Amino acid sequence: MKAVRLHAYDNKPVVEDVPEPAAKGPLDVVVQIGGAGVCRTDLHIIEGQWAPKTGVALPYTIGHENAGWVREVGPAVTNVVPGDTVILHPTPTCGLCRACRAGEDMHCENNAFPGIDTDGGMAEYLLTSARACVKLDATTRPEDVAALADAGITAYHAVRKAVPLLYPGTVCVVAGAGGLGHIGIQCLTALTATTIVVVDKNPEALKLAEQLGELTVLTLGLGIGVTSAAFSLINATLLARLPVSDGAPGVGSPCATSSGRWPDSDP
Ligand SMILES: [Zn+2]
Numbered sequence: 309m310k311a312v313r314l315h316a317y318d319n320k321p322v323v324e325d326v327p328e329p330a331a332k333g334p335l336d337v338v339v340q341i342g343g344a345g346v347c348r349t350d351l352h353i354i355e356g357q358w359a360p361k362t363g364v365a366l367p368y369t370i371g372h373e374n375a376g377w378v379r380e381v382g383p384a385v386t387n388v389v390p391g392d393t394v395i396l397h398p399t400p401t402c403g404l405c406r407a408c409r410a411g412e413d414m415h416c417e418n419n420a421f422p423g424i425d426t427d428g429g430m431a432e433y434l435l436t437s438a439r440a441c442v443k444l445d446a447t448t449r450p451e452d453v454a455a456l457a458d459a460g461i462t463a464y465h466a467v468r469k470a471v472p473l474l475y476p477g478t479v480c481v482v483a484g485a486g487g488l489g490h491i492g493i494q495c496l497t498a499l500t501a502t503t504i505v506v507v508d509k510n511p512e513a514l515k516l517a518e519q520l521g522e523l524t525v526l527t528l529g530l531g532i533g534v535t536s537a538a539f540s541l542i543n544a545t546l547l548a549r550l551p552v553s554d555g556a557p558g559v560g561s562p563c564a565t566s567s568g569r570w571p572d573s574d575p
Pocket residue numbers: 347348349372373458459
């Protein structure tokens with residue numbers, strides 16, 4: 309099969325022929341890849357930024373945002389059958405260690421990370437596990453959703469953690485409307501009643517952000533200090549247009565401060 313393989317850091321990956329994976333273990337699943345996202349992490353991998361961390365032996369196949377159709381399953385797999393449309397959790401995990409039992413799959417003691425430390429999904433087929441397969445409606449096109457396997461759940465995870473702080477009347481600044489940011493904006497729109505302010509230096513990213521919901525966009529360079537700079541701008545512009553209840557804190561009063569600090573609890 310064809311696969312996108314990295315042979316040397318700081319060199320472009322190459323497309324080459326490699327053997328197809330097989331479902332040898334009882335819970336193995338081989339997926340025919342229908343979509344594999346390109347993540348900035350892939351660029352970091354190619355630049356060698358993660359080389360000491362992963363200790364992976366080159367060459368290997370990159371691609372950690374994957375979706376496709378189940379091709380082959382091990383004898384103990386019961387949750388998917390060949391032909392099923394699936395999106396893949398990035399890490400096949402054991403389901404048995406303490407981290408897995410606590411729902412902290414990313415900290416599994418026995419995990420692999422295809423595309424990061426083992427062969428990934430920029431190939432015709434990928435070896436993963438039953439536990440990593442999330443079955444989708446048969447009509448879902450893998451290429452439409454593959455990036456949600458990593459960029460999507462990362463942004464969703466961040467927003468879910470912030471939800472208790474983002475009650476009505478608050479302001480939330482999204483620093484960056486790129487690959488993760490534009491998904492985070494959609495999560496904020498769906499899960500909270502906060503006032504969303506999006507900051508980016510790229511006019512194209514802000515144009516996309518404006519299509520994602522009712523929000524305010526600000527053109528600002530990203531980096532250290534962006535949050536306090538954004539809040540200064542907000543104080544100067546946005547807050548003047550928000551309903552404020554006689555200056556008293558509480559519902560109807562913007563709860564973000566110029567320091568960017570959020571209140572500790574819902575009043
Ligand atoms: Zn990624």
